[in-house]
Amino acid sequence: MVQFFQQLINGLSIGSVYALMAVGYSLVYSIMNFSNFAHGGVIMLGAYFGFFGLTLLKLPFAAAFLLASIGTLLVAILVERIAYKPLRERKAPFLYFIISAMGASILLENIVIATIGPTFRTYPEVFPRVPINIGPLAIGRLDLMMFIISAVCLTLLILFIDRTKIGKAIQAASYNVKACALMGVNTDRIILTVFGLGGFLAGVAGVFFGMKYTVYPQIGNITTKSFIAAVFGGLGSLPGAVLGSVILGTIETFVAGYLSSQFRDLIAFVILIAVLILRPTGIMGKVTEDKA
Amino acid sequence: MKRIRALIIALLAVALILAGCAGGGKSDTIKVGWLGALTGDQAVWGENELNTVKMLFEEYNNAGGIEVGGKKYKLEVIGYDNKGDAQEAVNVTKRLTGQDKVVAIIGPNSSGNAIPMAPILEKAKVPGIATVATNPKVTVQDGKVKPYNFRVCFIDPYQGAVAAGFAFDRLGARTAAVLYDVGDDYSQGLREFFKLNFEKKGGKIVADESFNSGDVDFRPQLSKIKAANPDVIFMPYFFKEVALSANQARELGLKQVLLGGDGWPSDQLISMGGKAVEGCYFVNHLDYADPAVQDFKTRYKAKYGKETELNGFLAHDAVLLLVEGLKKAGKVNGEALAKAFEGIEVQGITGRIHISPETHNPEGKDAAIIKIVDGQYVFQEKYAAQ
Numbered sequence: 001m002v003q004f005f006q007q008l009i010n011g012l013s014i015g016s017v018y019a020l021m022a023v024g025y026s027l028v029y030s031i032m033n034f035s036n037f038a039h040g041g042v043i044m045l046g047a048y049f050g051f052f053g054l055t056l057l058k059l060p061f062a063a064a065f066l067l068a069s070i071g072t073l074l075v076a077i078l079v080e081r082i083a084y085k086p087l088r089e090r091k092a093p094f095l096y097f098i099i100s101a102m103g104a105s106i107l108l109e110n111i112v113i114a115t116i117g118p119t120f121r122t123y124p125e126v127f128p129r130v131p132i133n134i135g136p137l138a139i140g141r142l143d144l145m146m147f148i149i150s151a152v153c154l155t156l157l158i159l160f161i162d163r164t165k166i167g168k169a170i171q172a173a174s175y176n177v178k179a180c181a182l183m184g185v186n187t188d189r190i191i192l193t194v195f196g197l198g199g200f201l202a203g204v205a206g207v208f209f210g211m212k213y214t215v216y217p218q219i220g221n222i223t224t225k226s227f228i229a230a231v232f233g234g235l236g237s238l239p240g241a242v243l244g245s246v247i248l249g250t251i252e253t254f255v256a257g258y259l260s261s262q263f264r265d266l267i268a269f270v271i272l273i274a275v276l277i278l279r280p281t282g283i284m285g286k287v288t289e290d291k292a
Numbered sequence: 293m294k295r296i297r298a299l300i301i302a303l304l305a306v307a308l309i310l311a312g313c314a315g316g317g318k319s320d321t322i323k324v325g326w327l328g329a330l331t332g333d334q335a336v337w338g339e340n341e342l343n344t345v346k347m348l349f350e351e352y353n354n355a356g357g358i359e360v361g362g363k364k365y366k367l368e369v370i371g372y373d374n375k376g377d378a379q380e381a382v383n384v385t386k387r388l389t390g391q392d393k394v395v396a397i398i399g400p401n402s403s404g405n406a407i408p409m410a411p412i413l414e415k416a417k418v419p420g421i422a423t424v425a426t427n428p429k430v431t432v433q434d435g436k437v438k439p440y441n442f443r444v445c446f447i448d449p450y451q452g453a454v455a456a457g458f459a460f461d462r463l464g465a466r467t468a469a470v471l472y473d474v475g476d477d478y479s480q481g482l483r484e485f486f487k488l489n490f491e492k493k494g495g496k497i498v499a500d501e502s503f504n505s506g507d508v509d510f511r512p513q514l515s516k517i518k519a520a521n522p523d524v525i526f527m528p529y530f531f532k533e534v535a536l537s538a539n540q541a542r543e544l545g546l547k548q549v550l551l552g553g554d555g556w557p558s559d560q561l562i563s564m565g566g567k568a569v570e571g572c573y574f575v576n577h578l579d580y581a582d583p584a585v586q587d588f589k590t591r592y593k594a595k596y597g598k599e600t601e602l603n604g605f606l607a608h609d610a611v612l613l614l615v616e617g618l619k620k621a622g623k624v625n626g627e628a629l630a631k632a633f634e635g636i637e638v639q640g641i642t643g644r645i646h647i648s649p650e651t652h653n654p655e656g657k658d659a660a661i662i663k664i665v666d667g668q669y670v671f672q673e674k675y676a677a678q
Contacts, residue, residue: 003519006544010511120532122564129568131543138545213508213536214564222508256512261502262474264512 002136007257008250013143015249016150017212020205021226022233022241023154024198030174030236031194034097035227038079040220041108042199046072046206047215048112051121061126069203076199077192079104088191105220112217121215146208153204154242157197161238166193174236232272234285243283248272320357322365322624324349324614325388325397325418327405329376337401340600341423341607342371345398347595348611358615361622367615370394374405381405382412389416395626396421396617398610401603403427406441413440419630421613423606424577426451426554428481431652440626442633442652444609444645446659448478451553451575452485453677454659455526458573459551460493462661462675465523467498469548471513471537473529475505482528482553489677498522503533510537511544518546530555535564542568549573562667569664578605578642579660579671585641609640613647643674 021043028036049071053064083104087096127145131138161167166189173180173190181187209219226245233244251271256264275283326345328338349367352358357366370392374380381400388394389412396419400406403425410433413420422430422443431441446454459465468490473479487497498520501513514537517525525541525548527534534556541550549572556574578585588608592600613636618624621632634649643658658674 003515006515006518007512010515014509014511120560120564122535125566129539129543131545133545138543140543142543214532221506253512257516261504261513265504 003257006137007253009137009139009143010257011250011253012246013140013147013249014253015229015246016147017205017209018226018229018245018249019154019242020150020201020208021223022230022245023157023238024202024205025223025227025230026233026236026238026241027194027198029230030238031170031177031191032084032094032097034094035101035235036198037098037101037227038083038104038108039076039198039202040223041105042072042076042079042202043206043209043223044112044217044219045075045108046203047210047219048116048121048206049203050207051123051210051215054124054126065204065207068207069200072203072206073196073199075108076195076202079108080191080195109217109220116217118217121210123211123215126211142208142211146212149204149208153201154238157201158238160197166190170194228269228272232275232282234282237282237284240282240284247283320363320365321368322358322360322618323368323370323392323394325385325392325394326369326371326399327374327381327384327388327397328371328399328401328423330371330373332376334376334401337424337601337603338373338376338399340604341399341401342369343596344592344600344604344607345369345371345611347592348608351591352615358618360618360624365618365624369398374400376402376405378405378408382408385409385412385420389413389418394418395624396614396629398607398614399423401425401606403430406430406443407433410438410441414438416626417630418626419617419633421610423610424603427477437650437652440630442613442630442647444613444640444642444654445577445606446657447653448481448553449485450653450657450677451659452482452487452528453489454575454661454675455482455528455551455553456486456489456493456495457677458575458661458675459524459526460490460495462673463524463549463551463573465495465549467496467520467522468524468526469499469501469517469520469522470497470526470528471501471503471510471517472527473505473533474502476529478553478555479529483526486526486528507533508536510540514541514544514546517541518544522548524549524551526550527552528555531558531561532564535561535569538565538568538572557662557669562664566667570667571664573661573663573672575675576660576662577602579662579669581671582660582674588641605642609638609642609645612640613638613645643676 024039046068050064050068053059053067083100084097087100127141131140161170169185169190177187229245229248230241232248233240251268252264255267326342328341329335330338346369349369353366357364372384374384388397398421401424406422406425407429409420419440419442424445425443426445426448428447430443431438459468470483472483499517501516503510527550534552538550552574554576557576585605589600592604616638617629617632617636620636621628633647636647638645645654648655656676658676661672661675662669663672
């Protein structure tokens with residue numbers, strides 16, 4: 001029983017990292033109907049911003065955290081302006097967006113390799129590595145912090161989309177961008193907002209990821225898992241992305257913990273495929289026709 | 293056009309110089325080949341090996357050369373750059389055996405480059421001594437020993453056996469857990485032989501967990517290991533994953549001693565792993581602070597003005613093996629030399645080298661056990677697995 005709860009804690013903690021990354025994919029997909037693979041690169045930059053904020057600028061944690069999130073917000077908007085806006089203006093098919101996204105992702109990774117270097121960096125210890133013990137269970141301080149901040153960020157995001165005017169516009173655009181533009185909504189502003197929100201969360205995710213593991217130029221590859229979680233939960237749906245991430249994290253942990261870690265990805269993906277066969281739009285996905 | 297002509301002239305000049313070298317050897321000189329990377333990522337290791345061989349040959353020659361079959365010979369090394377490339381290793385080996393007619397070849401340091409050389413060495417009947425190539429296939433493939441391939445370093449499975457013996461005998465561990473990388477031959481080999489030897493000694497493997505290359509989270513596996521409560525945890529993989537898994541183990545409240553192989557030593561391990569790897573042990577080829585290697589270190593530094601790498605120590609022992617082999621063979625002949633290597637025993641600076649006729653590996657060679665104390669690598673003892 002102790003083992004069960006410990007693994008549940010591990011699973012929730014892994015799932016919360018996936019969730020922070022997955023919402024970025026879902027946000028962009030909900031409006032633009034393509035998978036923004038440059039998101040991984042933005043997360044990686046967030047990890048570096050936070051790292052340099054803490055080590056070079058010697059900022060307190062909260063300030064470094066904010067610096068990283070605002071930094072990635074700007075990077076995400078820049079990526080949109082350079083890599084996607086010209087395509088949008090030419091009404092390019094969505095495949096071009098995906099290719100452009102991959103290009104941006106490779107570019108970001110290589111800029112970091114060329115300027116900062118390919119070696120690993122380690123965050124200074126912000127939260128002590130000594131776990132909080134509840135009976136026989138061990139909960140990492142960083143994990144707890146990560147879980148709480150993820151939850152706060154995701155709640156704020158959902159409130160923003162539900163309650164604000166621009167949030168309403170985002171919802172409308174996710175149903176039909178064209179009709180939305182015809183109704184006089186500035187879709188360019190909506191797209192910028194969506195990238196900005198995704199970018200901000202990428203910074204949060206990047207800093208946590210860097211603190212939890214380590215910082216290196218290929219961090220972006222990890223986001224493959226969170227992308228899968230987003231698909232699992234239903235691309236385009238924010239609660240879906242969060243749910244998908246938590247489920248994927250927990251399944252992975254339980255398979256590794258109770259069966260064998262060699263079966264971890266195998267079983268996790270078999271479940272994913274099964275879900276997609278039964279519900280092609282994912283658990284909570286929006287129904288869309290392919291516009292390509 | 294002018295440039296091309298200049299290039300052709302330059303090439304011809306180089307060819308002439310090379311021909312001059314090849315033809316100019318005197319009859320009382322033993323020619324030994326060396327290959328390795330002098331350009332590219334591994335250049336620093338290749339240069340270190342070649343420098344070591346040159347320095348030792350010079351020392352032998354200044355002392356009057358070596359005596360083989362009652363006659364004095366001088367030693368000469370012919371070193372070529374294989375750029376760390378397997379195809380280039382084959383080309384260079386052909387040149388050394390065909391054109392330069394060397395009696396033996398020292399190098400290369402990597403298993404990937406050493407393995408394809410075998411058929412050429414065999415055909416030319418020239419023995420090769422690999423320096424730091426630890427993959428078992430360098431000398432034995434499909435259960436058959438390669439007649440002209442030898443090495444002076446221990447092999448990957450052996451490290452696993454050393455770690456198991458050390459854990460059982462010295463640390464007094466009776467139960468152990470293993471975490472390893474399923475996507476990596478090196479890790480698999482170490483794990484297999486750690487298990488085998490630990491169980492043979494009467495120990496019990498209470499958890500055998502794996503991860504995939506590229507994973508960063510090991511908590512599910514570590515939680516399982518925690519529940520099994522072993523005396524030690526064996527982590528046979530490279531420093532980045534070692535640091536991550538060590539940190540996560542400590543976060544989960546695992547306090548056991550961690551144990552690893554020669555994938556551990558790196559500055560990054562200490563900076564990333566910090567307190568988590570404090571008091572842990574790993575197996576290495578040698579220790580830089582070991583009294584047996586100090587003399588060589590000083591000689592090398594005096595001659596070249598910089599510290600030797602790990603490769604230099606093993607190149608040093610490859611030269612020792614070569615010289616003892618020549619003395620034992622009693623004649624300058626590749627075939628006789630290969631025969632002489634089998635069963636030979638040499639006391640190298642990296643340990644006792646006893647070349648087994650069955651495997652052409654230095655069987656039972658001492659490994660160095662290193663402990664991490666206050667963020668420093670501290671040599672503990674030499675340890676050989678039985």
